[in-house]
Amino acid sequence: MKMNTIKETSQNNFEQCIKCTVCTVYCPVAAVNPLYPGPKQSGPDGERLRLKRPEFYDEALKYCLNCKRCEVACPSNVRIGDIIQLARLKHSKKSPGLREFTLANTDLVGSVATLAAPIVNATVALKPMKAIMDAVVKIDHRRTFPKYSQGTFEGWMRKQREAQAAFERQVAFFHGCYVNYNNPPLGKAFVKVMNALGYGVQLLDKEKCCGVALISNGFVKQARRQAKVNLGSIRTAVIERKLPVLATSSTCTFTLRDEYPHLLGLDNADVRDSVELAVRFIYRLLSSGEVQLRFRKDAPKLRVAYHTACHMEKLGWSCYSKELLAMIPSVEMVPLDSQCCGIAGTYGFKKENYATSQAIGEPLFRKIEESGCDVVSTDCETCKWQIEMSTSKRVLHPLEILADALE
Amino acid sequence: MQKEFDVIIIGGGATGAGVARDCALRGIRALLLERFDIATGATGRNHGLLHSGARYAVNDHESAEECIRENMILRRIASHCVEETGGLFISLPEDGLDFQAKFITACRAAGIAAEAIDPKQALRMEPSVNPALIGAVTVPDGSVDPFRLTAANVLDAKLHGAEVLTYQEVSELIMEQGRVVGVRALDRKSGEMREYRARITVNAGGIWGHNIAKKAGVTVNMLPAKGALLIFGHRVNNVVINRCRKPADADILVPGDTISLIGTTSSKVPFDEVDDMYVTADEVDLLLREGMKLAPSLEHTRILRAYAGVRPLVASDDDPSGRSVSRGIVVLDHATRDGVEGFITITGGKLMTYRLMGEWTTDLICKKLGVEAKCTTAERPLPGSRKEERERTEKKIHALPTLQRESSLHRHGDMAERVEATTAAKRSIVCECEEVSVGEVEYAINALEVNNLVDLRRRTRVGMGTCQGELCACRAAGLMAEMGRYCTSRAKQDLAAFINERWKGMAPVAWGDTLRESEFTKWLYGGVCGLTTKKEEE
Numbered sequence: 001m002k003m004n005t006i007k008e009t010s011q012n013n014f015e016q017c018i019k020c021t022v023c024t025v026y027c028p029v030a031a032v033n034p035l036y037p038g039p040k041q042s043g044p045d046g047e048r049l050r051l052k053r054p055e056f057y058d059e060a061l062k063y064c065l066n067c068k069r070c071e072v073a074c075p076s077n078v079r080i081g082d083i084i085q086l087a088r089l090k091h092s093k094k095s096p097g098l099r100e101f102t103l104a105n106t107d108l109v110g111s112v113a114t115l116a117a118p119i120v121n122a123t124v125a126l127k128p129m130k131a132i133m134d135a136v137v138k139i140d141h142r143r144t145f146p147k148y149s150q151g152t153f154e155g156w157m158r159k160q161r162e163a164q165a166a167f168e169r170q171v172a173f174f175h176g177c178y179v180n181y182n183n184p185p186l187g188k189a190f191v192k193v194m195n196a197l198g199y200g201v202q203l204l205d206k207e208k209c210c211g212v213a214l215i216s217n218g219f220v221k222q223a224r225r226q227a228k229v230n231l232g233s234i235r236t237a238v239i240e241r242k243l244p245v246l247a248t249s250s251t252c253t254f255t256l257r258d259e260y261p262h263l264l265g266l267d268n269a270d271v272r273d274s275v276e277l278a279v280r281f282i283y284r285l286l287s288s289g290e291v292q293l294r295f296r297k298d299a300p301k302l303r304v305a306y307h308t309a310c311h312m313e314k315l316g317w318s319c320y321s322k323e324l325l326a327m328i329p330s331v332e333m334v335p336l337d338s339q340c341c342g343i344a345g346t347y348g349f350k351k352e353n354y355a356t357s358q359a360i361g362e363p364l365f366r367k368i369e370e371s372g373c374d375v376v377s378t379d380c381e382t383c384k385w386q387i388e389m390s391t392s393k394r395v396l397h398p399l400e401i402l403a404d405a406l407e
Numbered sequence: 408m409q410k411e412f413d414v415i416i417i418g419g420g421a422t423g424a425g426v427a428r429d430c431a432l433r434g435i436r437a438l439l440l441e442r443f444d445i446a447t448g449a450t451g452r453n454h455g456l457l458h459s460g461a462r463y464a465v466n467d468h469e470s471a472e473e474c475i476r477e478n479m480i481l482r483r484i485a486s487h488c489v490e491e492t493g494g495l496f497i498s499l500p501e502d503g504l505d506f507q508a509k510f511i512t513a514c515r516a517a518g519i520a521a522e523a524i525d526p527k528q529a530l531r532m533e534p535s536v537n538p539a540l541i542g543a544v545t546v547p548d549g550s551v552d553p554f555r556l557t558a559a560n561v562l563d564a565k566l567h568g569a570e571v572l573t574y575q576e577v578s579e580l581i582m583e584q585g586r587v588v589g590v591r592a593l594d595r596k597s598g599e600m601r602e603y604r605a606r607i608t609v610n611a612g613g614i615w616g617h618n619i620a621k622k623a624g625v626t627v628n629m630l631p632a633k634g635a636l637l638i639f640g641h642r643v644n645n646v647v648i649n650r651c652r653k654p655a656d657a658d659i660l661v662p663g664d665t666i667s668l669i670g671t672t673s674s675k676v677p678f679d680e681v682d683d684m685y686v687t688a689d690e691v692d693l694l695l696r697e698g699m700k701l702a703p704s705l706e707h708t709r710i711l712r713a714y715a716g717v718r719p720l721v722a723s724d725d726d727p728s729g730r731s732v733s734r735g736i737v738v739l740d741h742a743t744r745d746g747v748e749g750f751i752t753i754t755g756g757k758l759m760t761y762r763l764m765g766e767w768t769t770d771l772i773c774k775k776l777g778v779e780a781k782c783t784t785a786e787r788p789l790p791g792s793r794k795e796e797r798e799r800t801e802k803k804i805h806a807l808p809t810l811q812r813e814s815s816l817h818r819h820g821d822m823a824e825r826v827e828a829t830t831a832a833k834r835s836i837v838c839e840c841e842e843v844s845v846g847e848v849e850y851a852i853n854a855l856e857v858n859n860l861v862d863l864r865r866r867t868r869v870g871m872g873t874c875q876g877e878l879c880a881c882r883a884a885g886l887m888a889e890m891g892r893y894c895t896s897r898a899k900q901d902l903a904a905f906i907n908e909r910w911k912g913m914a915p916v917a918w919g920d921t922l923r924e925s926e927f928t929k930w931l932y933g934g935v936c937g938l939t940t941k942k943e944e945e
Binding site for chain 2: 019041047053055058059060
């Protein structure tokens with residue numbers, strides 16, 4: 001046999017690990033929680049043992065918050081985070097309960113909560129209610145909950161249809177649950193920026209929650225069902241209508257692009273490159289010189305500390321957000337060191353993770369307070385909740401700041 | 408005062424250990440001498456296959472029968488060394504199905520449960536199997552850890568009064584009036600010569616027994632046959648995969664602990680090479696080429712290392728040319744054969760039949776000594792494999808972290824409770840690939856005859872994982888030094904020897920990730936730890 005017939009890559013990606021252990025050095029959980037064995041041991045090392053016998057599955061893998069910082073650190077391209085998540089989905093004997101169901105079904109809970117938003121918001125903020133949730137479903141009582149909005153973003157967009165269709169150039173928008181149920185103003189800011197650039201915005205035919213919370217809470221079948229709906233809508237937009245699909249949430253974007261093929265086994269190669277973050281699309285548009293934005297002269301000076309969310313780090317796209325912010329004349333952008341804030345979606349809401357979550361975020365919170373910023377900016381909604389709860393600062397999406405600075 | 412022994416056993420392979428245990432259980436005072444560590448020869452250099460005997464069924468009915476009997480016995484007495492994986496004999500299009508019918512008939516005649524199954528069912532049983540297969544037969548194959556098995560025999564022999572001394576190289580047999588009355592041995596640790604006396608000396612030296620026999624002036628005509636194997640980085644298959652055809656090269660893929668093994672080749676080698684076996688590029692090619700036919704994914708799977716052992720094939724006494732070799736057990740009473748009293752050679756056979764070889768040899772020893780005790784090794788479980796003790800141990804160590812608990816139980820069975828795990832320091836990990844704790848390393852050093860890192864590897868799998876010593880070897884050497892087993896400069900020598908031994912196995916397959924990792928290891932030990940080879944120092 002000629003040696004050149006041997007392929008260098010194996011199906012078993014964990015084989016590429018050369019045990020340099022840099023992943024564990026960069027793991028935010030291993031640094032603060034001694035019960036977590038760290039990504040090297042939970043990922044490539046553990047996988048070998050699990051292949052020997054499934055009894056070697058360690059329930060401590062639940063402490064992984066799927067930030068993928070291990071994968072960013074790995075010089076050998078090992079998909080450590082994926083290996084850990086897949087092992088959890090395959091081996092965990094702990095079946096998801098009511099808490100997991102509530103936290104994971106952001107779509108269902110959101111659509112119900114927006115109907116009676118003021119009541120829901122007031123109720124979950126009450127101390128007795130928090131105590132009950134803590135005791136019964138083990139959602140930590142110290143956590144503040146994201147507020148639900150009255151009326152959804154989709155509802156608002158339906159009224160915009162004609163106005164948006166008037167633009168010659170079009171983009172499709174994957175708004176995600178957060179924009180739809182909690183923060184329609186972010187969606188509106190996105191539309192305002194796109195319109196200023198000469199683009200109309202349209203919704204996908206049918207959008208479901210991207211499924212990131214379903215995956216991390218063990219509802220893999222439901223996640224796959226929803227992913228298929230989303231991929232169908234994305235294909236219609238990208239292939240039939242030739243539209244790029246933009247999103248404002250780094251985690252939704254990352255899930256659609258990478259978690260679908262890696263964790264749910266759904267091939268999205270035909271549309272993956274057409275799904276991207278709005279900040280990247282906008283930055284490239286502006287740097288091409290085709291269009292220009294006009295900023296208002298009276299915008300107040302703003303010192304903005306930019307926080308790189310974990311999935312933003314994994315995408316490698318935080319530069320676009322930082323550059324966009326730096327482009328705004330009234331903004332002074334201060335980049336923060338890229339580190340995990342600790343919440344990791346639904347992870348930090350769970351009672352058993354609260355202490356870990358806050359310990360991970362602590363250095364970041366301190367840096368934010370010391371930065372002297374007026375406001376923090378990040379592309380991730382759950383980082384926003386965590387930072388707003390744990391520091392004295394407000395958190396805005398880069399596009400909200402950009403939209404506000406436009407003429 | 409020189410201790411008195413009834414029997415001296417030369418050779419610490421599975422056979423020697425089996426003889427020692429059997430003697431000890433029958434109340435015979437036995438001394439086992441091994442020139443290096445236990446299981447360093449052919450015992451530790453094979454597939455680790457718990458043969459069902461099916462491989463021999465068509466050509467060697469007697470060996471097949473022996474195998475299946477011993478197979479069933481080992482499942483009972485050595486359960487912590489055995490994995491009951493089951494085995495498949497697959498027929499590929501190029502093999503045809505002609506052999507299959509003959510094979511099944513021969514298996515059943517030998518008492519081996521062989522069942523033809525649908526190829527699709529075989530694929531479900533073992534997804535890594537070549538999907539082009541046209542036929543499959545299930546047999547009761549399994550895997551057995553030869554290091555663990557030998558160590559357990561040694562441990563039990565010692566528990567019953569035997570003495571086991573490693574690093575004692577027999578240089579001379581003491582002959583008085585035409586009989587062997589003892590041995591002179593070089594203590595390789597101290598450099599001193601020692602003398603041991605007993606009424607009977609047993610030559611269980613494997614291929615090296617050829618030269619031991621010469622020291623008594625007798626000839627045992629052995630033929631060294633080299634067999635090379637490849638170790639893959641993880642488990643590719645969970646069921647043993649064989650080819651259903653006449654036995655040939657590289658037609659068995661065995662899952663063993665965390666890895667899979669393909670082998671073997673077969674080639675004659677001269678005696679002066681048996682101490683230093685290298686695997687050639689041609690052998691690696693052959694093993695891969697044939698291995699891919701059993702499980703196509705081997706093409707992409709990382710190969711950890713290559714190694715070779717030497718089978719002690721014995722030529723029949725009436726055929727000195729060596730053409731008719733037997734794989735059967737050969738017990739030679741040199742009193743009746745050559746007129747040399749007090750000397751027995753046990754050879755031939757297989758790892759699978761080590762216990763039976765021990766039984767036959769001990770029967771002969773008993774006859775000579777006039778001891779009446781019966782063999783009980785087929786019934787008494789080895790330490791580690793005792794059912795009630797295991798249940799108790801499982802309860803005792805229930806609260807340990809999952810990986811550590813499962814690893815200790817897997818490696819030490821009911822003896823796992825001896826692994827100290829009461830403090831975080833004892834639970835901290837030495838070998839990350841194979842999950843070996845400080846407590847386990849200390850247990851091995853204190854209770855399992857460990858003199859250096861290579862010995863430690865055979866007892867605990869330290870350094871057997873994908874990193875091949877990159878992270879664990881220096882930690883283990885540090886522990887040995889802390890425990891007063893050697894000084895700092897010896898520790899450094901030992902570390903260098905260990906790393907070089909690992910490299911020897913990686914060199915024949917040094918490409919891709921294996922090469923990348925070995926370079927990283929070299930950089931770590933050379934660049935960070937300042938460990939240099941003698942050559943570099945000059």
